Amino acid sequence: MPDQNPLPNPTLRVIPRDQHNVSRRDISPNALRVLYRLRDAGFGAYLVGGAVRDLLVGGSPKDFDVATDATPEEVRQLFRNCRLIGRRFRLAHVVFGREIIEVATFRSNSDDGSGDRETHEGGRLLRDNVYGTIEEDAVRRDFTANALYYAIEDFSVRDYTGGFEDVRNRLMRLIGDPETRYREDPVRMLRAVRLSAKLGFEVEAATAAPIPVLAPLLAESAPARLFEECLKLFLSGHAVDSFLGLERHGLLATLLPETAQALRANRSGALRRMLLEGLAGTDRRVANGEPVSPAFLFALLLWPAYCRALITLQSQGVHAVEAQRRAADRVTVHQLGMIALPRRFSGPMQEIWLLQSRFSLRQRKRVMRMLSHPRFRAAYDFLGVRLAASSEHADDVEFWREAQLDPEHAGLMQRRGADADPDLADGDDGAGDEGRPRKRRRRRRGAPVASGE
Structure with missing residues (x-):
């Protein structure tokens, strides 16, 4: 007592x-x-x-x-x-x-x-x-x-x-x-982690000892307050140390339960490497006075959960495109029970996820449409972060880098390659074409999220 x-x-x-x-x-x-x-x-x-x-x-x-x-x-x-x-x-x-x-x-x-x-x-x-x-x-x-x-x-x-x-x-x-x-x-537990990360302090032993046991009490806090605490944890220039502190003191599994579960299941460690690389980039942007969107932040934090949900749905035979949408919705709804992520951020967060599968589609028309998407730049930056998990995204990162510099040249060059590849030429992932009748869809082998993910 x-x-x-x-x-x-x-x-x-x-x-x-x-x-x-x-x-x-x-x-x-x-x-x-x-x-x-x-x-x-x-x-x-x-x-x-x-x-x-x-x-x-x-x-x-x-x-x-x-x-x-x-x-x-x-x-x-x-x-x-x-x-x-x-x-x-x-x-x-x-x-x-x-x-x-x-x-x-x-x-x-x-x-x-x-x-x-x-x-x-x-x-x-x-x-x-x-x-x-x-x-x-x-x-x-x-x-x-x-x-x-x-x-x-x-x-x-x-x-x-x-x-x-x-x-x-x-x-x-x-x-x-x-x-x-x-x-x-209970939010004092998060404050202990945040302030120690910000100041480079150690959490005193007696202060740290009860945290793993009392971590579930965070569920009693208002979800809107926990959202604000997350912004302070991860958008103050000390995101990496804050994340490591949450892990060390047993708070991650309560604050981001599905992410913590996915990281434990990912034996290669690819998802954790990617997450830490993304948070390090966030810290660099804050240090340089550049903005960081909460939508991009939560896209990083919940990406492991999204990957796990996507793999589960695809293993159940759900078509790749439908699995992506359902995984995004499922992860978002589940997380809202703990953190009140406003829709102005959860919507763009899901778009960042869903756009990832389109980076492998390089027909000219799709390249132009992708470049004009309002969430393209955030999705492209996210793709770059994914290189920390797998080098298989390197070709896509390079192609879309060139496409931003010279979209006509990049799109036409890829079009010639696509004509020789019937799968690429058809290439309809259905995402973004809601309401359009689909003439024919070739069955695609599940769109990969990332090697090792």
Whole structure:
């Protein structure tokens, strides 16, 4: 049984300005405006959480959060550009153009009987709007590294949970009893993996130990929230390390169950190589400031599941084209039970998959049609990633690279070869020709997904 009083007693340690590297030069001017106005109004005001942590390790925070003893209503009275949000956690957002400074009132970890703190029977925290002191606020945060406060009045860092030393030692440590804290909010398990991947930290042993056992609790989290967590895991420039962390801590089988099952069944390791190569490419794009579509990301993450479903259907005698469509639908529907993938991403994801079989069809008309497809470029990039699983796609990658440079020449050259090959000349895979009468279809030997896949 988990400890019924899981949070430790806070012990304040003040790290003066000359013993840390947090500087106002590296803090958002808008965050400083909020801090100074709260202080001048007589309230305590601190930069808190990830911004302090990232500055201590020499990073550049994207978000700057403020903690204060002012209530959300009092914050709104100080800032005309403020709006209050949230029911589960009542917060104030101070808006400066595109930048939002989030201001949170110190939370207590006790229930005052007002109904503003509500816990699920399993221990999950449903509502938390009981306000308290900075000491109470510190110990109820998730990780020690996130419970550091930068004080504007003397530029010191306030540490109540040992987070300053953990940051120096590059450790992610939960505050309090790990099992109880994970039951309060199972997404903390994903946060442990994500932050350790982002910062290059180790997950402290006691913090890591319950994760494989409690991983199924993620199913209790809102699918929309898990979708957002996946974007943070894989689109922040640390996708490979995040994936390896999910594997290492036993979370992959819960978050992406059919992918995990397919990877286990793929004895050659081709699918895993491809997936890691695709995620490495995602990291490179993020590092270069290039966009990455969630549709492409989930096409990568769920490709092993799609391959396995496709092979299963084809082994049951389902025609290749129909098997592709049914496999895409099946994998998508099954995954939606865990992660709420919006249709604006799931549709393009399926198109990327279904276009893969068309890269072997090189008649002139089909080449032109393929090049004009709105999802061609994403599908072609995906084909390139598949080279990590099998070199048999190399000819297709080279042909379509040339076709993009000179579509007329590539299409006509292939047309002469196709005329000598009746299978290529017919070459109707049916995909994309919905509603057209099919005069004749030659039975094709199941379209390969990838060698070893």
